[in-house]
Amino acid sequence: MSNTNLKKLAEELGLSISSVSKALRDSYEISAETKKRVLAMAEKMNYQPNPFASSLRRKKSVTIAVVIPEIANNFFALALDGIQMVAQQKGYHLLTYLTHEDYKNEEATIRHLQGGRVDGVLISLCRDTESIHHLVSLHETGIPMVFFDRVPEQMDCPTVTTDDYESGFKATEHLINAGCKKIACLSLSNYLSITHKRMKGYEDALKKHAIKLDPKLVIQCNNDNENNLNLIKNMLSAKKDRPDGIFATVEKLAISTYYVCNDIKLKIPQQIKIISFSNLRTASLLSPSLSTITQPAFEIGKESASLLFRMIEKKTFGNRIDKIVLKSSLIERNSSK
Amino acid sequence: MSNTNLKKLAEELGLSISSVSKALRDSYEISAETKKRVLAMAEKMNYQPNPFASSLRRKKSVTIAVVIPEIANNFFALALDGIQMVAQQKGYHLLTYLTHEDYKNEEATIRHLQGGRVDGVLISLCRDTESIHHLVSLHETGIPMVFFDRVPEQMDCPTVTTDDYESGFKATEHLINAGCKKIACLSLSNYLSITHKRMKGYEDALKKHAIKLDPKLVIQCNNDNENNLNLIKNMLSAKKDRPDGIFATVEKLAISTYYVCNDIKLKIPQQIKIISFSNLRTASLLSPSLSTITQPAFEIGKESASLLFRMIEKKTFGNRIDKIVLKSSLIERNSSK
DNA sequence: ATTGGCTACGAAAAGGTTTTCGTAGAATAA
DNA sequence: TTATTCTACGAAAACCTTTTCGTAGCCAAT
Incomplete structure (x- = not known):
């Protein structure tokens, strides 16, 4: 243990504890010479100030x-x-x-x-x-x-x-412009304001383009990956009302969607288009490369x-x-x- | 600021500081009744022990x-x-x-x-x-x-x-079994023992299969992504002696290799096969999906x-x-x- | 000759907790 | 009754640093 403390330093130097402390904190009260001596001795004895004593005091x-x-x-x-x-x-x-x-x-x-x-x-x-x-x-x-x-x-x-609202809006509009008519939204939470904003953007983009919001296409996911995979799979396996676009508000839900699409042989982007909030560094290397809204x-x-x-x-x-x-x-x- | 400390608690309770401290730490020296009183007051006054005083003392x-x-x-x-x-x-x-x-x-x-x-x-x-x-x-x-x-x-x-040595060995042998004759190794460090071990596995696998190690195919990368891309690009752009397999000792170098291959239109795995140490969750979604050695x-x-x-x-x-x-x-x- | 100011340092308190060592009173044992 | 042992608590030290308040000695100004 690095057991050198101010007391030992002071003893070794023939100074008082307070002077040593002041010297180490470069106080104007201590002469340059003394400071030098103290610094040298502190170095020599490998003095490390006790962080708790310091925090307690300060x-x-x-x-x-x-x-x-x-x-x-x-x-x-x-x-x-x-x-x-x-x-x-x-x-x-x-x-x-x-x-x-x-x-x-x-x-x-x-x-x-x-x-x-x-x-x-x-x-x-x-x-x-x-x-x-x-x-x-x-x-x-x-x-x-x-x-x-x-x-x-x-x-x-x-x-x-x-700018979550704008991003949600742009992402949705981007899918609409790409030809999507039935856009699903994958959300992670009911409570978070970022989710609210992103989804408000989604809703308003739909509204702007006169697309009716289908509540069945707004999927509340949770933190259980299995559960999310099932929810997404159910939605994408539906015979009718299957969405042709997906807006994922968080990265992991886009990944899950990719897995589901692989699983049920749904072609991205031919049969379903995807865009997602994501910071994946490999987004452009995925098959197919993933369109993203990337936050800084x-x-x-x-x-x-x-x-x-x-x-x-x-x-x-x-x-x-x-x-x-x-x-x-x-x-x-x-x-x- | 949550300014209640032992002293204030003690005053409020008409006890000494030490007794309050002992009560809170459930010492046998304090009667059950007193403990109850202390706990209640601590709760009421929202007492939070000062972590620095505690750390300093203990x-x-x-x-x-x-x-x-x-x-x-x-x-x-x-x-x-x-x-x-x-x-x-x-x-x-x-x-x-x-x-x-x-x-x-x-x-x-x-x-x-x-x-x-x-x-x-x-x-x-x-x-x-x-x-x-x-x-x-x-x-x-x-x-x-x-x-x-x-x-x-x-x-x-x-x-x-x-088991880095074994992993390096297996990865290299895997490439050899897949038909590779000229296997490059991408390394991140000269000093780390994991690199040494992984590369020793690589060398021994080559040796076992009577493939001569070509020092030009052992690339020392560093932490500068640009530099690494250039090193890899240079190697993969060579007319002759271009490797047909790559063993990346860390994930990011495999990613860089993917980028380079996209860039110079080198087909994975037809023209070059890749395996890499990696914990990428999207490894199976890459184009093509990436063979990995995945550490727990x-x-x-x-x-x-x-x-x-x-x-x-x-x-x-x-x-x-x-x-x-x-x-x-x-x-x-x-x-x- | 007194006052004021400066330099360079020391003594001591303060910060809040934990722990050791008492001790007063009550109960038990001799 | 006296001696011993518990029980339940308090006083004070210790942990180490920082900071406030002195102060001794010296010089300059009035």
Whole structure:
């Protein structure tokens, strides 16, 4: 154990603990010579400050938390990458929590964070987060919080999102322009505002092109892959009213659709066209290549973290609530040709 | 801020701080009635213990660190998922560090961890980690450490790996059996033991089938995607001595190879067959579907974390050094048909 | 000659929890 | 009755760092 602490350093140097501390923090109260001696000895004895003593005293953990539904997910992996980059640059540590799309986990995690373990929190909600009392409760402690992508609708909190309504609209219109008449929508959640917005875009695009929305074509999926495969398979196996286009609001549902189409020999894009929200790096290598709405996931992470640090660093926290909206891009590929 | 601490609780209850502390920790010294009163008041005042004071006093952070090269990588994302699962189950927090394949970052991170911020460390080395002095230094502090997948060769430390030699051998033999005569090997690092092992398998498979190893077909890639694309393109564009098979030791190099083949109109698998280490969930949906050696990434994470917790919990840390080896599976698909 | 200011440092408190060591009172044993 | 043992709690130290408040000595200004 690296057992050198200020006390031992001070003894070795014939100084007081406080002087050593000040020297190490480069205080003006300490002479240049003494500072040099202290630094040298600290180096020699491999002094590492005790982070807990420091945090206890300064009421600052130099740590932020990120709470996301899952990590084996291209979007969140990229977002975390962006977050980590900013955190590292700021010299902050990053505590990572996964809710696995389970509200209980989210609640427990948020409650834990009330203890003051971190200086700020980045959150993307899980699919079945309906009540937000835990978030409100955390917010009331005064800790800086930023939501990204999956944000709560009813809270007055800074958020970083993408243009979900427009993206949903464009994606649907893109399928309509490609000739689709019956477009299904695959959704992951009833509660999330991103789902609402994406689906509102879907609805409005249908309306604009005078296509009646068929509720049977709006599929509520969940986090159980088997179940989703069955739902999709049932829909695509139907003799009549089989859709000729699919708008998947999340990547994994597009993947599932590909599997189902392979399974039941449905030709993409001849028999059914697909477009999906996705950050898959291999989208263009799929068979057929997948048309995507691609969110700037890395930038979302970067922006969220930057915003959070602005809040952390600003003593007088601004009364203006930041709502940053980035743009996704629609990339046409063969699945919707 | 949740400003209730033991002191305030004690005042409110007319008890001493120590009694409240003991009551909350369910000490035998406190009567059942008093405990009930304390718990009720703690609940009422929304008491959250200060983690830093606790850590400082108990010399225990209830936190582990995981140090990985990158997170936007299917293997590491899955491994982290496994790690997080075990950590959460144990009630531990997870500090995540990304080195971005940069040795300087790895060094700095490891040095930071010497401060005692965590109770244990999980590490997968970055591609250019040659010197291990920083790891030795951390190890000397006595902190439990477990390496996974990318492990150092010269250290006496617990590791969790896969059967890399056998996998490299099988992959190469698979290509040979598919008719390949000139098999290239794409490697990411000169230093990592997993690369050495995978390539030794490659060499031995060639040897077994009396194929001479052509050093020009062993490509050292790096972390620069452009560069890798060029290296691969150059090799595949050659008039003579163009390989008819490719063994990619990491997923991203297989992806790059797919892009190059698309670019220069080289037909997979007719003109060139490919097999790669990969945890891509869409491997079977690629065009053509990609033959893979798939590591049990999630299990690697789970095993590593479990092993680490055994070390953390065992006061008398065992003198036996665990070296866990899991099996990868070779999945034949169309890219090597 | 007094005051004020500066430099360079030290003593001590504060931060919140855990743990060790008491101890007062009651109950039991001798 | 006296000695011993529990029971239930409190005082205080310890964990290590940071920060506030001194202060001794020296120089410059009034």
